[in-house]
Amino acid sequence: GAGVSQSPSNKVTEKGKDVELRCDPISGHTALYWYRQSLGQGLEFLIYFQGNSAPDKSGLPSDRFSAERTGGSVSTLTIQRTQQEDSAVYLCASSSRGGQVTPSGANVLTFGAGSRLTVL
Amino acid sequence: GQQLNQSPQSMFIQEGEDVSMNCTSSSIFNTWLWYKQDPGEGPVLLIALYKAGELTSNGRLTAQFGITRKDSFLNISASIPSDVGIYFCAGQLFSNTGKLIFGQGTTLQVKP
Numbered sequence: 001g002a003g004v005s006q007s008p009s010n011k012v013t014e015k016g017k018d019v020e021l022r023c024d025p026i027s028g029h030t031a032l033y034w035y036r037q038s039l040g041q042g043l044e045f046l047i048y049f050q051g052n053s054a055p056d057k058s059g060l061p062s063d064r065f066s067a068e069r070t071g072g073s074v075s076t077l078t079i080q081r082t083q084q085e086d087s088a089v090y091l092c093a094s095s096s097r098g099g100q101v102t103p104s105g106a107n108v109l110t111f112g113a114g115s116r117l118t119v120l
Numbered sequence: 121g122q123q124l125n126q127s128p129q130s131m132f133i134q135e136g137e138d139v140s141m142n143c144t145s146s147s148i149f150n151t152w153l154w155y156k157q158d159p160g161e162g163p164v165l166l167i168a169l170y171k172a173g174e175l176t177s178n179g180r181l182t183a184q185f186g187i188t189r190k191d192s193f194l195n196i197s198a199s200i201p202s203d204v205g206i207y208f209c210a211g212q213l214f215s216n217t218g219k220l221i222f223g224q225g226t227t228l229q230v231k232p
């Protein structure tokens with residue numbers, strides 16, 4: 001698609017339930033990133049995909065968090081047994097190839113609008 | 121892990137005034153970027169800086185990559201109401217992942 005699409009845009013869930021958040025990157029973008037933005041905070045890196053593999057998952061805060069990517073395209077972030085501290089906006093970004101941003105503009109991260117998760 | 125300290129946390133200014141915000145880090149970054157986030161949207165890239173000492177402009181925006189590679193500033197001249205939003209600095213380490221480390225953000229409000 002023309003941009004990065006994320007769904008749902010808003011999700012309210014009860015503590016202890018599982019949630020799935022979806023990211024549809026820009027067509028042809030091989031690199032995909034998940035970030036978390038808590039209220040009043042900056043963006044916290046969660047995981048990086050290159051194709052379908054995740055060479056960097058160092059930001060996942062606990063084993064309740066997992067993500068997968070299929071067909072080198074759509075990615076799903078799953079949070080199991082949600083806690084109130086999981087409430088945040090989850091942002092997805094994609095780029096053409098991963099690696100360094102270059103003066104030509106290659107590998108600029110383009111973000112989606114995010115999925116706002118509220119855990120009651 | 122790496123952290124970026126961004127200041128000020130928020131600013132409330134009059135339309136037409138100039139604005140300055142900055143980021144510092146304990147780590148050296150290969151690239152510095154500045155993003156803007158409007159309410160309900162994802163961050164959008166404003167300026168990218170690639171070399172230590174580089175000064176780059178984009179319209180009313182000017183940003184510099186510090187000589188030590190550990191800091192950057194963003195200036196906005198003659199602010200207008202649509203400048204309202206959250207501004208984030210982001211550093212990119214030399215790696216194959218391309219992931220960005222973000223500052224905490226500067227919330228800008230402009231009074232017409």
